Amino acid sequence: MTTQELVAQIHKKKSFLCIGLDVDLNKIPKHILEKEDPIFEFNKAIIDATHHLAVAYKPNIAFYEAYGIKGWESLEKTITYLNENYPEVFTIADAKRGDIGNTSTMYAKAFFEDLEFDSITIAPYMGKDSVEPFLAFENKHTILLALTSNQGAFDFQTKDVEGKELYKQVLEVSKSYENSENLMYVVGATKAEYLSDIRKIIPESFLLVPGVGAQGGNLQEVCKHGLNNQVGLLVNSSRGIIYASDGMDYDKAAANKASELQKQMQEILNTAK
């Protein structure tokens, strides 16, 4: 998917909501556990109920790998369902991969070609030759971890590196990578006050912003500092939406929660015009 198509979808749906499909069998409604593939059934219902409110879906790959081959099957069915039924939706493999060149190429093929995700999250620690293999794929997007939403972000990411915090070095240095126009960045909603500085370095790039809701991030603050002239934000909520209810009505409850966020986003988009 091109960035232009993503932006068009955002304006059409008046939403920049990304829904995280972090499916934990201990947390989904009990009645689904009887189904042959509970994870896929759960995802399918959530997607069907929310696709008009969200522009992106982000399966967290850990939650699938944790169930081995069965989990991998659920992931394949989920991404195939999305691509076949809602091809306008932007898909993110939240994998946080990153390895030396030939290995990164293997990961890129797995997620971009075989599973046909539009994008993947990548850790920057190993540098240029671990990131560029992902950037080589046309109309695919590499979402580099910059400033994450967790407490551990302060261990290294905010440390001063030659006069500038490490996450700013990541933003600066990655701009010089080949095909850097295919880069997006992860910036946690819990660190919204950093977004003004971040926008000075990467005014045009899309940001994937996790941490709104369960992790305590604030949507208005994120938008105040993070919006750009093509919106430039994908704000993710996972647990706050998909586990809104553990009853028979879980899909409707998820849609209600998604709708609340979408309405706030619509208002923000209208005001920003």
Next chain:
Amino acid sequence: MTTQELVAQIHKKKSFLCIGLDVDLNKIPKHILEKEDPIFEFNKAIIDATHHLAVAYKPNIAFYEAYGIKGWESLEKTITYLNENYPEVFTIADAKRGDIGNTSTMYAKAFFEDLEFDSITIAPYMGKDSVEPFLAFENKHTILLALTSNQGAFDFQTKDVEGKELYKQVLEVSKSYENSENLMYVVGATKAEYLSDIRKIIPESFLLVPGVGAQGGNLQEVCKHGLNNQVGLLVNSSRGIIYASDGMDYDKAAANKASELQKQMQEILNTAK
């Protein structure tokens, strides 16, 4: 596996060789492609031919994920084969994972409990709460990326962070993590000259050293600076061993290459006594 068991195995086999099982269907002998599960057949033959020369095996997870469900099946069969037939061997899931707490716990369960790997490689960028969930598993080992063997390592890892290179900060800071005795570290063989400094910070820890062979690292240099009083090194070779021949004799050729390295290691261990 405990560290003591690993050290005992090293002394018994007079080897600290780790063999990387990075199986690419384009590189393995053509006659194996006819088998039902070529990746597993290839691994099984390599393992059977080399298990007396190596103390550890390291499947690179990307190479399995690249083949989707089939690849995941090959991985499961490989680790089960290792655990059932060669339980003395140390197994490493070269996954380079790292995510926020609850997600890291999912990855840890997947690799430590379901697949029963002894260890996993982890990226440090997200800090403490992304690493500690792995460290909580008893007699399991978390191998943190410190200084990697690729060129991109110079993008961030060697940058000065508050008076010290980032990789040294990673070593220092991670020592304060809970259950840090379960930490090992990745240090590329291509940067052997850095090992003396590294040993000053983490004299006791085991180091996983990739990059000997195909990537140009030198075994003698690595040992000169990296050996400690319980050996403390696992030196990995992947392509140099497993692709030694693409003929019918590939397993024997791999054993020959592994034997060459084991003999050098035996000499080094004898001299170091």
